[in-house]
Amino acid sequence: MGMAYDFDRVIDRKGTGSEKWVPFEESDVLPMPVADMDFASPPELVEALRERVEHGVFGYAQPTPSLVDTVIGMCRNRYGWEVDPEWVVWLPGLVCGINVTCRAVGGPGDAVMTAVPVYPPFLTAPRNMKRELVTVPLVLEGDRWTFDWEALEKACTSKVGLFLLCQPHNPVGRVFSREEIERLAAFCLERDIVLCSDEIHCDLILEDIPHRPTASLSPEIARNTITLMAPSKTFNVPGLGCAFAIIPNPKLRASFHQAKAGIVPQVGVFGYAGCEAAYALGEPWRRELISYLRGNRDYLLKFVRNELPGVESYPIEATYLAWFDVRALELKDPVTHFIDHGVALSDGRFFKGPGFVRMNFGCPRATLEEGLRRLRKAIVNRQ
Numbered sequence: 001m002g003m004a005y006d007f008d009r010v011i012d013r014k015g016t017g018s019e020k021w022v023p024f025e026e027s028d029v030l031p032m033p034v035a036d037m038d039f040a041s042p043p044e045l046v047e048a049l050r051e052r053v054e055h056g057v058f059g060y061a062q063p064t065p066s067l068v069d070t071v072i073g074m075c076r077n078r079y080g081w082e083v084d085p086e087w088v089v090w091l092p093g094l095v096c097g098i099n100v101t102c103r104a105v106g107g108p109g110d111a112v113m114t115a116v117p118v119y120p121p122f123l124t125a126p127r128n129m130k131r132e133l134v135t136v137p138l139v140l141e142g143d144r145w146t147f148d149w150e151a152l153e154k155a156c157t158s159k160v161g162l163f164l165l166c167q168p169h170n171p172v173g174r175v176f177s178r179e180e181i182e183r184l185a186a187f188c189l190e191r192d193i194v195l196c197s198d199e200i201h202c203d204l205i206l207e208d209i210p211h212r213p214t215a216s217l218s219p220e221i222a223r224n225t226i227t228l229m230a231p232s233k234t235f236n237v238p239g240l241g242c243a244f245a246i247i248p249n250p251k252l253r254a255s256f257h258q259a260k261a262g263i264v265p266q267v268g269v270f271g272y273a274g275c276e277a278a279y280a281l282g283e284p285w286r287r288e289l290i291s292y293l294r295g296n297r298d299y300l301l302k303f304v305r306n307e308l309p310g311v312e313s314y315p316i317e318a319t320y321l322a323w324f325d326v327r328a329l330e331l332k333d334p335v336t337h338f339i340d341h342g343v344a345l346s347d348g349r350f351f352k353g354p355g356f357v358r359m360n361f362g363c364p365r366a367t368l369e370e371g372l373r374r375l376r377k378a379i380v381n382r383q
């Protein structure tokens with residue numbers, strides 16, 4: 001089947017104020033850290049934004065009933081999850097939601113737990129809100145990362161009031177199984193720990209595995225869970241600033257509203273318009289994106305296996321991010337060494353994964369091929 005959308009098109013992002021590209025605009029370095037994609041968003045979404053621009057009035061906004069219906073319908077149709085419109089709290093970003101969650105649960109001196117490596121804001125949000133941070137390393141079972149249940153039990157003190165979960169997981173690429181999530185949810189329920197489930201990557205699953213929202217697993221889990229979702233990763237619209245929390249428990253929801261009051265700005269008109277268009281019109285594009293990303297992933301993993309000795313990779317079930325163990329290369333500063341060879345990756349240190357790097361493969365195949373060739377050269381040229 002041919003592709004209706006062109007993911008091979010290389011779009012020059014220099015000069016557009018791109019967080020990913022700005023640091024390298026004066027150089028020839030390929031930026032592959034920051035998690036946005038180098039693809040244009042679905043044309044249907046771009047058209048919806050154009051229509052909104054043409055209206056010409058950009059006042060304070062609220063989610064329209066049709067946007068709310070679209071999100072509720074998406075949860076029902078894609079995940080079989082019945083969401084009450086009242087449970088939805090709109091946010092200008094998901095990182096904001098992680099910070100608000102840390103502020104909403106417990107008090108200063110309480111602790112927040114998470115499993116590492118993990119997306120860096122999980123590590124900074126607790127401290128931003130004067131909570132202690134308790135981290136427990138994920139462990140390898142064969143070549144798959146999973147929770148270390150014994151270590152979780154051992155590290156858990158009575159101060160822990162919140163667990164931050166990333167499902168699917170950035171950066172290790174796992175879609176945790178129903179059993180793993182149920183066990184984690186039970187761990188939290190037994191200890192009166194609120195579970196925050198960041199599901200921003202849930203529509204980027206590359207294997208034939210369905211996404212099961214954590215809160216949809218049981219009514220008890222739903223009452224104990226703050227779910228965070230957004231169209232931003234899937235449809236490549238993080239710059240539009242629109243995310244949402246789903247909080248069935250009215251007490252938790254009230255604390256969440258209280259924690260954001262007066263600080264968190266409203267979502268803008270383009271955020272809402274982009275969100276509705278993404279979920280209402282973006283599915284054909286998303287399907288082709290998944291197929292393109294699968295191709296990139298397969299190419300990348302084969303290249304790493306065959307051409308990058310000393311780089312360890314893992315199965316990538318979801319996301320457009322690859323997590324590599326580069327300790328065997330014995331480089332003092334792998335990220336700088338790779339930049340010197342023309343490719344910028346994320347440093348695992350910021351994820352509490354020193355000795356690892358993360359590569360973003362959400363880009364045209366030609367860009368990925370060039371990035372990997374540069375990595376190969378960097379490895380050949382190491383001292």
Ligand SMILES: Cc1ncc(COP(=O)(O)O)c(C=O)c1O
Pocket residue numbers: 035092093094095096119166170198200230232238242243
């Ligand atoms: C797990 C996770 N949560 C949140 C975000 C960012 O969300 P936002 O841009 O809406 O703040 C990312 C982006 O990489 C992510 O990987």
